[in-house]
Amino acid sequence: xxxxHHEHKTPAAVExxxxxxxxxxxxxxxxxxxxxxxxxxxxxxxxxxxxGARVVxxxxxxxxxxxxxxxxxxxxxxxxxxxxxxxxxxxxVLENTPAVHNVIVCTQCSCTAFSIIGMPPDWYKDFEYxxxxxxxxxTVLREMGLxxxxxxEVRVWDTTADTRYMVLPLQPPExxxxxxxxxxxIVTKDSMIGVSRL
Amino acid sequence: xxxxxxxxxxxxFGRIRYSPKAQTYHAPWEKRVNAxxxxxxxxxIINMDEYRHAIERMEPVHYVSASYYExxxxxxxxxxxxxxxxxxxxxxxxxxxxxxxxxxSAPGRGNAPERERFRPGDRVRVKEEFVPGHIRMPxxxxxxxxxVVRETPAYPFPDAHAxxxxxxxxxxxxxxxxxxxxxxxxxxxxxxxxxxxxxxxxRVG
Numbered sequence: 001x002x003x004x005h006h007e008h009k010t011p012a013a014v015e016x017x018x019x020x021x022x023x024x025x026x027x028x029x030x031x032x033x034x035x036x037x038x039x040x041x042x043x044x045x046x047x048x049x050x051x052g053a054r055v056v057x058x059x060x061x062x063x064x065x066x067x068x069x070x071x072x073x074x075x076x077x078x079x080x081x082x083x084x085x086x087x088x089x090x091x092x093v094l095e096n097t098p099a100v101h102n103v104i105v106c107t108q109c110s111c112t113a114f115s116i117i118g119m120p121p122d123w124y125k126d127f128e129y130x131x132x133x134x135x136x137x138x139t140v141l142r143e144m145g146l147x148x149x150x151x152x153e154v155r156v157w158d159t160t161a162d163t164r165y166m167v168l169p170l171q172p173p174e175x176x177x178x179x180x181x182x183x184x185x186i187v188t189k190d191s192m193i194g195v196s197r198l
Numbered sequence: 199x200x201x202x203x204x205x206x207x208x209x210x211f212g213r214i215r216y217s218p219k220a221q222t223y224h225a226p227w228e229k230r231v232n233a234x235x236x237x238x239x240x241x242x243i244i245n246m247d248e249y250r251h252a253i254e255r256m257e258p259v260h261y262v263s264a265s266y267y268e269x270x271x272x273x274x275x276x277x278x279x280x281x282x283x284x285x286x287x288x289x290x291x292x293x294x295x296x297x298x299x300x301x302x303s304a305p306g307r308g309n310a311p312e313r314e315r316f317r318p319g320d321r322v323r324v325k326e327e328f329v330p331g332h333i334r335m336p337x338x339x340x341x342x343x344x345x346v347v348r349e350t351p352a353y354p355f356p357d358a359h360a361x362x363x364x365x366x367x368x369x370x371x372x373x374x375x376x377x378x379x380x381x382x383x384x385x386x387x388x389x390x391x392x393x394x395x396x397x398x399x400x401r402v403g
Contacts, residue, residue, distance in 0.1 A: 145216075
């Protein structure tokens with residue numbers, strides 16, 4: 001719907017364009033400001049990586065839960081009271097082992113299981129990560145501080161449909177026997193994306 | 199469409215700006231844009247496939263030069279104009295300056311007329327299709343052979359759903375490709391998996 005005579009004019013500052021859209025939605029009675037407050041609260045308090053960390057810690061300590069999690073991620077996380085947006089119809093949990101490393105990406109936009117592992121970090125949405133990690137996985141991971149041995153199998157998962165992925169990191173051996181809550185404390189968002197191992 | 203958004207495997211990009219303490223937002227307006235997208239979805243004004251496609255339709259030069267949330271804003275505003283929520287003139291009056299929108303949409307398409315059910319272990323080829331509208335097949339798997347590792351439940355067909363075309367939901371398949379098959383002699387050894395809609399796939403004998 002671009003009106004061609006506008007294309008060469010200097011755009012208004014992006015903050016002003018964002019405010020203009022907000023004012024337009026407000027004029028339609030859509031109450032964007034109230035929704036923005038709710039959304040901020042949700043992002044800060046509900047869609048946090050501590051959710052995924054609880055899932056991981058439980059999977060490390062409860063073999064039956066781990067099996068259910070690998071079988072049907074969405075149902076298993078629901079046992080912990082965790083929900084996903086309606087369009088995320090499926091959660092696939094990818095198990096790291098001593099011989100296999102998983103890493104997730106969305107090459108076409110920024111799809112993530114954000115209600116479970118938290119909102120995607122800026123670099124996850126950048127062109128560099130989207131373009132390179134599928135083709136140069138080991139090089140990219142090494143640049144990000146994760147140097148994988150050549151014999152380790154690397155599996156990259158491109159989120160091209162509305163199935164969402166999270167990595168189940170390998171439990172560090174020195175933490176075996178820790179209580180679930182303490183284990184959850186060591187699980188990071190990056191380890192559930194797969195750009196680090198714990 | 200073979201747009202600028204289809205970045206997987208593109209070369210020439212440098213290091214990732216990685217930090218373990220990375221932020222999601224860098225300015226308050228970014229979170230407001232993110233929230234407005236959620237509001238438009240919640241109100242049924244847009245769906246996620248329309249939204250993704252509206253971003254893909256940005257002028258390529260604008261797409262590559264805009265930040266992530268400027269792209270979000272442009273996609274959302276484009277749909278609000280196309281759906282009659284507001285006019286571009288009104289947005290420009292409110293913004294006190296030009297408000298560039300995405301380019302018009304090409305027609306969408308329905309499901310493939312003949313679709314096959316696959317099982318884990320089946321060898322499949324991604325059809326060599328070139329569509330002008332929305333599609334969730336990254337260009338790097340087009341025509342390539344992979345192995346099905348999982349079927350996941352049916353989803354709205356993006357090629358239709360982004361365009362208001364009627365279609366039935368269809369399953370997607372997690373398909374495993376070898377990076378060395380996708381970019382012969384020019385990739386780090388790895389398996390690359392994509393979630394591929396049933397309509398995009400055919401069986402390899």
